[in-house]
Amino acid sequence: MLSSGGDAPGMNAALRGAVRAALGEGLDVYVIHEGFLGMVEGGPAIQVATSASVGGILQRGGTVIGTARSEAFRTRDGRRRAVANLLERGIDALVVIGGDGSLTGANLLCTEWSELLDELVAAGDVDEVVAEAHPVLRLAGIVGSIDNDMFGTDMTVGADTALHRITEAIDALRSTAASHQRSFVIEVMGRNCGYLALMSAIATGANWVFIPEHPPHSDDWRAALQRTVEASRRIGRRQILVVVAEGARDLDGEPITSEEVRSILSEGMGEDCRLTILGHVQRGGAPSAFDRNLGTQCGYHAIHALLDSPPDGPPLLIGTRENVITTSPLMQAVERTNVVADLLAERRFDEAMALRGGSFVEAWETMKTLVRAQPSRTTNGARSLRLAVVHAGGPAPGMNTAVRAGARLAMDGGHTVLAVHGGFPGLIKGQLSELDWMSVNGWVAVGGAELGTNRHVPTDEELSAIAGTLEDQRVDGLLIIGGFDGYDGAYRLQAAADRLPALGLPIVCLPATISNDIPATDVSIGADTALNNIVSDVDKIKQSAVASHRVFVVEVMGKDGGYLALSSGMATGAEKIYTPEEGITLDGLRDDVHELNAGFEGGQRLGLVIRGEHADHVYTTPFLWALFEKEGGGLFDVRQAILGHLQQGGDPSPFDRIQATRLVSRCVEFLIEQAASEHPRSAMTGLLGGQVVFTDLDTFPSLLDPHARRPAHQAWLEQLRPIADAMARPAEIRACGADGEEPGD
Numbered sequence: 001m002l003s004s005g006g007d008a009p010g011m012n013a014a015l016r017g018a019v020r021a022a023l024g025e026g027l028d029v030y031v032i033h034e035g036f037l038g039m040v041e042g043g044p045a046i047q048v049a050t051s052a053s054v055g056g057i058l059q060r061g062g063t064v065i066g067t068a069r070s071e072a073f074r075t076r077d078g079r080r081r082a083v084a085n086l087l088e089r090g091i092d093a094l095v096v097i098g099g100d101g102s103l104t105g106a107n108l109l110c111t112e113w114s115e116l117l118d119e120l121v122a123a124g125d126v127d128e129v130v131a132e133a134h135p136v137l138r139l140a141g142i143v144g145s146i147d148n149d150m151f152g153t154d155m156t157v158g159a160d161t162a163l164h165r166i167t168e169a170i171d172a173l174r175s176t177a178a179s180h181q182r183s184f185v186i187e188v189m190g191r192n193c194g195y196l197a198l199m200s201a202i203a204t205g206a207n208w209v210f211i212p213e214h215p216p217h218s219d220d221w222r223a224a225l226q227r228t229v230e231a232s233r234r235i236g237r238r239q240i241l242v243v244v245a246e247g248a249r250d251l252d253g254e255p256i257t258s259e260e261v262r263s264i265l266s267e268g269m270g271e272d273c274r275l276t277i278l279g280h281v282q283r284g285g286a287p288s289a290f291d292r293n294l295g296t297q298c299g300y301h302a303i304h305a306l307l308d309s310p311p312d313g314p315p316l317l318i319g320t321r322e323n324v325i326t327t328s329p330l331m332q333a334v335e336r337t338n339v340v341a342d343l344l345a346e347r348r349f350d351e352a353m354a355l356r357g358g359s360f361v362e363a364w365e366t367m368k369t370l371v372r373a374q375p376s377r378t379t380n381g382a383r384s385l386r387l388a389v390v391h392a393g394g395p396a397p398g399m400n401t402a403v404r405a406g407a408r409l410a411m412d413g414g415h416t417v418l419a420v421h422g423g424f425p426g427l428i429k430g431q432l433s434e435l436d437w438m439s440v441n442g443w444v445a446v447g448g449a450e451l452g453t454n455r456h457v458p459t460d461e462e463l464s465a466i467a468g469t470l471e472d473q474r475v476d477g478l479l480i481i482g483g484f485d486g487y488d489g490a491y492r493l494q495a496a497a498d499r500l501p502a503l504g505l506p507i508v509c510l511p512a513t514i515s516n517d518i519p520a521t522d523v524s525i526g527a528d529t530a531l532n533n534i535v536s537d538v539d540k541i542k543q544s545a546v547a548s549h550r551v552f553v554v555e556v557m558g559k560d561g562g563y564l565a566l567s568s569g570m571a572t573g574a575e576k577i578y579t580p581e582e583g584i585t586l587d588g589l590r591d592d593v594h595e596l597n598a599g600f601e602g603g604q605r606l607g608l609v610i611r612g613e614h615a616d617h618v619y620t621t622p623f624l625w626a627l628f629e630k631e632g633g634g635l636f637d638v639r640q641a642i643l644g645h646l647q648q649g650g651d652p653s654p655f656d657r658i659q660a661t662r663l664v665s666r667c668v669e670f671l672i673e674q675a676a677s678e679h680p681r682s683a684m685t686g687l688l689g690g691q692v693v694f695t696d697l698d699t700f701p702s703l704l705d706p707h708a709r710r711p712a713h714q715a716w717l718e719q720l721r722p723i724a725d726a727m728a729r730p731a732e733i734r735a736c737g738a739d740g741e742e743p744g745d
Helices: 011-024 035-041 076-088 100-122 128-133 159-180 195-204 221-234 258-266 289-308 330-345 349-355 358-370 399-412 424-429 460-472 484-495 527-545 563-572 586-601 621-631 654-675 715-727 730-736
Strands: 030-032 046-048 093-098 138-143 183-188 208-210 240-245 273-277 316-321 324-329 386-392 416-420 432-434 477-482 507-511 550-556 576-578 606-612 637-642 683-688 691-696
Touching (some): 011 093, 011 289, 011 715, 030 035, 076 100, 093 100, 100 138, 138 289, 159 195, 159 289, 159 654, 183 195, 183 258, 195 240, 195 358, 195 654, 221 258, 240 258, 258 273, 289 316, 289 527, 316 330, 324 330, 349 358, 358 654, 386 399, 386 424, 386 484, 399 416, 399 477, 399 654, 424 460, 477 484, 477 654, 507 654, 527 637, 527 654, 550 563, 563 576, 563 606, 563 715, 586 606, 586 621, 606 621, 621 637, 654 683, 654 691
Parallel strands (some): 093 138, 183 273, 208 240, 386 416, 507 683, 550 637, 576 606
Antiparallel strands (some): 316 324, 683 691
């Protein structure tokens, strides 16, 4: 295992995942320090890896085994020395974590392997028997790059964390900009890829964005930028935010620099404009929960891909496509990645944009609407509609983001948007008001639910009042943003349409709940924010515990769903994860106690247990605390932590902001289309296999577990549980302690 090229948060998770998966398969495992430089130099740079040696690294940024440039590896002699060093230890398979340059270099080593073997044998540096035992080099690549610019994967390891850093910085700049009515130009990384710039602009409500793939189409883009800023000031915007990718350019291929943009606003308009270049801060810090779990999954699957592929098969790229870990030919992905750079150099921008994929193009089109100072108010000849939006269920970060984007997209199409205040009771009481363009200003980054929300589900008697409200307000379509109770209420409205015709309007449900426990979607808005809140707090808990011999039992939310428990457990290196889907048994607890005792007898200092709040109604968190404390026999003490509602709080994560915007854009299109239909359809929207999908609302009951408030099928449980178990396998890990931590770690 080695990392190479630029560092990226989540590389350590990938390293840990690969090492522990390989050890679990009985393989001899080595880590190579300082990338290809260490491979060429050999000696102490190549070390045996154990479970303990990758313990405690999940939450660390960068790469603990180092990365360095190697001019020697670029030469044939250097690669020949690298092969000799690998064969000295019997290594004939590599997992390389890096960017396209690093993966290309590793592929070259694979291509030349047999020739280099012959040269080493001829020179007497390698025994012929050894060479015959290792005729090929197997290779699996994991893309570690904050730019998210690699084909073969929807997300590269590190990109989500970089978005966190950028979003946090711009959120902070927003408050100071508003205080002084100031403009800020923010430069972010992205030499040939505008992913970070575009997505951070959407996530922060920026007023303008420059990306390499889509130069401003106006020759006089400077004047167009000034007009937008002037219009924004006229309607009362106190801050102007412009995001510039470092590789932004105009139609002639000339660079558009952040300093030039600052000058246009400052010298050209007299704006109080400041420039902030975020630089390498985008690479640093602890990885997000998403990158920890993505890296872990990629590392695990890299080992199994190597074991399952034929010895003479092509090098493989491990990535994620449509929310599933996949493999693809490595060099095919690298070549397609390089094609985009070539197209940009040739100023074939439309082709480069198309190669970024449909969701990237869709995000760009949505961004063009959201940055407007005023709606265009054109219906293209269609009837102007009155659309209502309501929050229902518990609060979830990202609810406000969805309202802002949905309202503006609808208003830009010439439609009226009505806000329902206080959830379904607001519909019952007729508490509606009309939104305008600026009434949702700033909501992109605000947690909670500004419209108000609660868990009340309308009764049969209250449906008549709702029908009356919808009729009085002439509502043509209803957008419900919420969780299980919102979906339940929407289903009841639709089911009553036969006797209350006013309820026959199109309804669409957008999933927003931290529990991620509703059907027709793989992930709900708010769950990623809650997961990051949990991971941040558990990181602190682990730091507080390593100075003593202690077991922490941490309870997380989720009701009848175990998504937060399993995902946070995997992202924090928990030894045991209890979910409602799997429950807790006495026999299992007995085994867990024995394993904990054995671990602490062997020098373990820290134990971590994650429990979903509804994992079992008898074996509660206080019960587990008392059990482990009593049976620990003085080997360790036990603390419990019930994280509570802090999981629902805070500003939404970039992922939740971006996906809320993406989903609500489709929801608005759906409502407009269905309102014009003779037989309007109601649906639940969601991300299934990475795609936005609409599922008929009347199927809601059939998709549920008959014994609990959760979907009957949950793909994440099947995908994550085997990996979480492999990362904490007792035979490999317990002697080292929680997440492999050992004395002196």
